Amino acid sequence: MWIKFVGYWYAEPMSTGPSPSIVLGEGLTVWLTGLPSAGKTTLAAALEKRLLAEGHRVEVLDGDVMRTRLTKGLGFSPEDRDENIRRIGFVAHLLSRNGVIAVVPVISPYRSVREEIRELHDGRFFEVHVATPVEVCSERDVKGLYARQRAGELSGLTGVDDPYEPPVSPEMVLHTETSTLDESVEALWQALHS
16 A cells, blocks of 8 residues: 555555555665655655665665756756656666666656656656645745745746646655654655565
């Protein structure tokens, strides 16, 4: 059964489809999607540490880091955002099919491209919606994006003046505003091991 985490264990299936058969040692992509400052990168780093301690091969493909190399030169138009996600998703696919757990904290605002990436992975895809409300993300404002948007220095901020399309049937939903980092990582770890 897929798990929905809302500050406590909630035993309602997230999907009517069968639970994925996940064998971590055979490779997997853990796709963390959500708004800017939702906690995706923080979760990814903590999950990476835990999986490495278990002896897994793990690679984090952080969206900000990928934009400095793999997708350098792409802007923030819908087309460029889609291409950014396709490239990151392809690298994650290559890693996962070769036995690596790819942890991918990226905003990935558009549902259709996330579904493309899911299909590419042929069952080795575990989508986590880091469903932190925009008000909480704006308060955290880790990179100062929300402040810049309010000041009129930035437009096209996902979830504010550019759309974010939440997943319809993710394998897991995390609400980082109502749980600690340790609780969120534990819930995700448990879901990956169930």
